[in-house]
Structures are given as structure tokens and as C-alpha cells.
Amino acid sequence: MLTYQAPLDVPINPAKGQDKPWLLLLLCCFWLIPGLVGHDPWKPDENVSMAITSYFMHNSNWTIASIAGVPQFSQAPLYFWVATLFVNALSWIGVAPHDAARLSTGLWMALGLWGVGLAGRELFGRRSGRLSVVILLGCLGLPLWGHHISPAVVLLTGFAWYVYALALAIKKPLRAGIILAGVFIVLLTGASWADALFAVLFAVFLFVFPQWRKFSYLITLITAILISIPIAALWGYSLKTHSNELFQVWWRYYAWGAFGGARSFAIGYSFGFLPAVLLWFSWPALPLAAWSVYLFRKELSQPRWQLLLSVLLAKALFVMLAIHQSEALVLPLLVPLALLATGGVDELRRGAAASFNWFSLVTLGFAAFLVWFVWMSLVAETPLALVNYFTRFNDANMPWPTWGFVFALLVTAIWGRVLFRKQPLGRRALTNWTSGLTLVIGLLVGLFQSWIDAGKSYRPVAESLSAFMQGQEGQCIDVSAIAKDPTAALVYFTELQLDAKSGNHCPLYIKQTAEKPAATPTVLWSGHRLGDQKENFSLHAK
Known part of the structure; x- marks a missing residue:
């Protein structure tokens, strides 16, 4: 039962008659489902994600996507592959592509909640897992990313199962090894090499603690690496086979995710970003986690506290050192915070x-x-x-x-x-x-x-431009001067020939301004989103 509170001097173990897991399932459904369908792609990320998904929908080669001729390397493609599968499957029953892709986010979130619940049960005992799930669902930063077409949810889900695998490795190393291999594959094909390397290095770091300093855990880790690396490397091999030039671009500038690539690798020093975001992003998990640590300060040598505190601090350092910081990077921190908070909720004064x-x-x-x-x-x-x-x-x-x-x-x-x-x-x-x-x-x-x-929604802008271009579909439009979001929306909502590469030879180009363009002979078409006067678009001839 979600609201059961055990006496302070006995372990959390509600009577069987009071146990109502369906209440948790009901809460998860009411949290997950609203907002997944019924609207066009929105900012942030949704237009770009749908343009990439749309590319995979119309191309048989799923190695690398492009938006208006510009290859996209910012995120490994696993999320978009799954979203495309959802789109192809649900199109038979009339579900809009963006709604189907958003439903794939619901699947990733459900898997993430499942992983957090299993980790909470493993660390704090039976029926504590559902408390961990309730805490995670209550975090203020989660609703936006948990209902958007965005690959950020893959990192959250992978991290939830990662913590569960490390906690499970003490008792069941074989099962933990299989789960850990799956996590490595998800991170390598759905996040970045930096995220995967962090997962491997932290798993190795756990050897400093006696509970993980066992031969069985070594076998678990080696097995997970040996299984995952060859499978995950297939995407890199496919990219290199498809285009060595694109592979070199990815390797040099994007392979390490938030830290750049092999040639552009850099470490950031913006240490104020994380505290400013985390204070509201992780409410109420952060104060509850702090209370748990204070309450059990004399028991921090126990394996569960060692695991959660060390992974929290290590991941926080990872975020603070990243050169490209964003809220999406903060999402995985909600997992250890929710699990830490689990230990102290029943002990609240x-x-x-x-x-x-x-x-x-x-x-x-x-x-x-x-x-x-x-x-x-x-x-x-x-x-x-x-x-x-x-x-x-x-x-x-x-x-x-x-x-x-x-x-x-x-x-x-x-x-x-x-x-x-x-x-x-x-x-x-x-x-x-x-x-x-x-x-x-x-x-x-x-x-x-x-x-x-x-x-x-950018749909009215796209439809207005498409209507103006009727009869001129063969003409190329230069969209290199406008932001990535509206470019992606035009790609998704229209079938116009768009080119975002700099220096292209398109006869027409779109200009983006903060003020409404004046009606002059040089302005062939103009448009903006309903109610938005700060993002205006106009079509011109070169």
C-alpha cells in the first residue's frame, strides 16, 4: 500500500491484507499516459526528434539520420530506432507518427520506473521499491522529459537498471552480469561513449568496497563488457562502412557526447549549473535524500549507502565537468536521489x-x-x-x-x-x-x-509555406539561416526540398527575425506560430 508507514523500530513489512500494488500501477498510469498523444511536436527537442524519426521512416538505411541534408550526430540512434518501430506498427491503426513516437517515450519511462522499483526493493527490502517509484514520479524535473519525444529518457532508464544491476551483483552475479550487459548496450547505442565509459569505470571503482571485491563480481563485469562491446560496436562499424567521412566526423566531434569528440574533447568548469538546476529539478527527492543520509550517518559503511552515495557523487562530477551541460544530463541523478530518499521516508519525524x-x-x-x-x-x-x-x-x-x-x-x-x-x-x-x-x-x-x-506547434507555419510553394515543389529552399527546431518542423510537416547546408545553391531562402517582416516585394511569404511574435519567418529569392 502506497501510504503505509511502519513503526520506527521494525522493518518496513506491511501486512499482506494491506498490500495494494494496483494503487501504484494506477498512479503510474495517470502520470505516464496524459500528454503522450493528442498534440504536435513541441519544444524542446520534439521537432528535431521527429525529423530524425521521419528520416528513418522513409529510408531503409538506419545508420545515420540527416535533417535537410545535415547529418545528425548529437545522440546515438537507439531511441529513434524504437520510435520508428512504434510509428510503423501503430500507423496501421491510424495513430499519428508523433503520437506513436511519444508512446515509445512512455515505454522507456515505464522501463525506467520498473528498474528504480527493483533497485529500491533490492537495497531496502520488499515493498520499498514502490516507495522509490513514488518519489521519482514526484520529482519536478521529470514530467517534461517523461512525456516528450526525446532520447534523454534512454539515459534515465539505462541508469535505473545500472544501479539495480550493481546492487544485485552482490547476491546474484550472473543475473546482474546479463542486466549490466544490456545497460552497456543501451548506453553505447542510445547515449554516448562518455556515458558508457562512466558506467564501466564506476563499476570498476566498486572494487574498493569489500562487498564488491569478489571474484564473482569480476566475472560479472568482464562478462558484461565482453557481451556488450561487440554488439554495440555494430553501429559504429555500420557507420564506417556507410561513410568513412561521416564516421570521422562523429569520432572527432561527437563520440564522447557532452564532452565532444576525440579531437574536440574538452572539460567544462561551470560548477554552478548543477546546483541551480538540481534544487528544483529533484524536489522532493533531494531534501528527503539529505534527511536519509543524516539519519543513517552511522550506517554509511553499509553496501547500499556506499553504492548510492558514490554513484550520486560520481555522476554529479560527470555533469559538472561536461562541456555541454543541459537538463537532460541531470536526469540520471534523480535515480540515486530517489533511492537514497527511500530509506528515510518512513523515519520522518x-x-x-x-x-x-x-x-x-x-x-x-x-x-x-x-x-x-x-x-x-x-x-x-x-x-x-x-x-x-x-x-x-x-x-x-x-x-x-x-x-x-x-x-x-x-x-x-x-x-x-x-x-x-x-x-x-x-x-x-x-x-x-x-x-x-x-x-x-x-x-x-x-x-x-x-x-x-x-x-x-509549427504546423500552421509549415502548411502555409507548403501551400505557397504549390506548383514549385521542385525548387530548393535554403534553411541554413533559421534555427534547428523550425527547420526540423518544416522537414517533418512538409515534403518540400529543404537544404540546411551552408553555401548551398538553392534559389530561395528562409529568414528568421525577431520582428514581423515588412510587406515588401522581396518578401515572397511570411509566417509565424500563433501568438508568437518573436519568431517570424519570411521567404526570399537569392
Whole structure:
């Protein structure tokens, strides 16, 4: 049962009659499913990811993708391969390609939650795994990346199973070796060599601790490396066979991911990025993890604390030294933080638990009220001051009624029912936080998804340009002067001949400006997203 709290002097082991794992499955479903379908690709990453997926959809060679003629090396292709398989499979039942690709993100997230749950159970005992999952779902930084078409989720999932494999290696080295081999393959083909090398080096580092200083663990590690390296190397071999020139570009400038490539390898020194992001990104896992470490400070020599603390510190150092820092790099840190927090939730003092519970109810309850209030104001078009404020960002009409409204009512009713359940305070506070966050996500998706989509989608821009170019489809358009996101959107939404390579010989080119272009004879076409006046596009002849 999600909200069970054991007495402080006995291990967490709720009675069988109180154990209701279906509640966790229900929570995961309500967190995972909303937002995966029903809208066009959005920023960040979705347009680029869909352009790459679209390339694989229309080309038999899956070695390397390109967007408007420019090869894409920023991420290994595993995520896009799986997304393309989803698109091909679900197209038979009419699912839009971007929705199908986003459903593949749901699969990766489900696998990641499963890995975190198994790691929590292995480290802290039976029924602790579900607590780890609830903590992870409650992290503020996860909803965006967990519902987007983005390869960042592969790194989170791989890291979750990586921690589980290392924890399992003490008792079941053979099974751990198989899992570890799978993790190495995922990191090498879905992330970067830097991520894979980190995983290998940290696994070797664990030999400093007596619990892992065993011959069986050595065999586990060697077996995992021997299995994974040849399989993962097939993609590099395929790239080299396909084009030695492209292989050299990848190796020299992209192979090491956030650190560059063999020729451009560099280490960053921006140590302020991680603390600034992690403080909000990992709430509430970070303070709960800190409490666990303080509470069990005399037991930190135990294997579980050694593993979690060392992997957290090592991964944090990895992020801080990366030359290309982003929120996607921070995602794997949520795994050890959620697992560390698992040990201390049941030991929260009553005052702290009550404060956390009150904060959860007030903050997220008020956020849910605001979402409902703003939606009703936009539907009723009153008060005018509020309506005019939101119209500045998006002047699309708010649809009413919709199935989204029914879904919003459902999640609100379920949340209200959860609040009136009698539960011990520790886990209840955490469950109320995660349930409240899930409620806000559900309301935003149910009530605002189509409205937000109207303002964030590049589809109207692409369709307008495509309509203008009717009869001129053979003409090449130079898109090297506009950002990568709109370029990728034009590639995905149209069949126009686009070229993003610098120095191309296309007769037409698109210009991107912060101000609306003046209507002059040189402007053949202009467009912008609905409600966005800072990103304007215009078509010109060279």
C-alpha cells in the first residue's frame, strides 16, 4: 500500500491484507499516459526528434539520420530506432507518427520506473521499491522529459537498471552480469561513449568496497563488457562502412557526447549549473535524500549507502565537468536521489511529515485551483483582464466541452478521494505530493493541451509555406539561416526540398527575425506560430 508507514523500530513489512500494488500501477498510469498523444511536436527537442524519426521512416538505411541534408550526430540512434518501430506498427491503426513516437517515450519511462522499483526493493527490502517509484514520479524535473519525444529518457532508464544491476551483483552475479550487459548496450547505442565509459569505470571503482571485491563480481563485469562491446560496436562499424567521412566526423566531434569528440574533447568548469538546476529539478527527492543520509550517518559503511552515495557523487562530477551541460544530463541523478530518499521516508519525524503534507496539499491544491480558474475564465471570456493577458501568448479559442474536460473531472475526483483516506503521516505526505503533481499534469493536459498546442506547434507555419510553394515543389529552399527546431518542423510537416547546408545553391531562402517582416516585394511569404511574435519567418529569392 502506497501510504503505509511502519513503526520506527521494525522493518518496513506491511501486512499482506494491506498490500495494494494496483494503487501504484494506477498512479503510474495517470502520470505516464496524459500528454503522450493528442498534440504536435513541441519544444524542446520534439521537432528535431521527429525529423530524425521521419528520416528513418522513409529510408531503409538506419545508420545515420540527416535533417535537410545535415547529418545528425548529437545522440546515438537507439531511441529513434524504437520510435520508428512504434510509428510503423501503430500507423496501421491510424495513430499519428508523433503520437506513436511519444508512446515509445512512455515505454522507456515505464522501463525506467520498473528498474528504480527493483533497485529500491533490492537495497531496502520488499515493498520499498514502490516507495522509490513514488518519489521519482514526484520529482519536478521529470514530467517534461517523461512525456516528450526525446532520447534523454534512454539515459534515465539505462541508469535505473545500472544501479539495480550493481546492487544485485552482490547476491546474484550472473543475473546482474546479463542486466549490466544490456545497460552497456543501451548506453553505447542510445547515449554516448562518455556515458558508457562512466558506467564501466564506476563499476570498476566498486572494487574498493569489500562487498564488491569478489571474484564473482569480476566475472560479472568482464562478462558484461565482453557481451556488450561487440554488439554495440555494430553501429559504429555500420557507420564506417556507410561513410568513412561521416564516421570521422562523429569520432572527432561527437563520440564522447557532452564532452565532444576525440579531437574536440574538452572539460567544462561551470560548477554552478548543477546546483541551480538540481534544487528544483529533484524536489522532493533531494531534501528527503539529505534527511536519509543524516539519519543513517552511522550506517554509511553499509553496501547500499556506499553504492548510492558514490554513484550520486560520481555522476554529479560527470555533469559538472561536461562541456555541454543541459537538463537532460541531470536526469540520471534523480535515480540515486530517489533511492537514497527511500530509506528515510518512513523515519520522518511527525512535525516534518506534517509540514511536508501541508505544503503538498496547499501548493499543489492551489496550483490545481488556478488551472481550473484560468480555464473557466478563458471559456467564459471573463474577467477580461485575465483573458487579455493569456491572449498575448495565444489567441486560440478554448474548446468546450471536450473529452479532456471529462478526464480533468476524473483526476480531480480521484485526487479528492485520496485526500480522505486515513493513512499514517510519512508516506501519506509523499503520496499526496506525487498525487497532487499528477493532478496538475492531468489538468493541464485535459484542459489546456489543445490550446497550448495551437501556440507551440509549427504546423500552421509549415502548411502555409507548403501551400505557397504549390506548383514549385521542385525548387530548393535554403534553411541554413533559421534555427534547428523550425527547420526540423518544416522537414517533418512538409515534403518540400529543404537544404540546411551552408553555401548551398538553392534559389530561395528562409529568414528568421525577431520582428514581423515588412510587406515588401522581396518578401515572397511570411509566417509565424500563433501568438508568437518573436519568431517570424519570411521567404526570399537569392
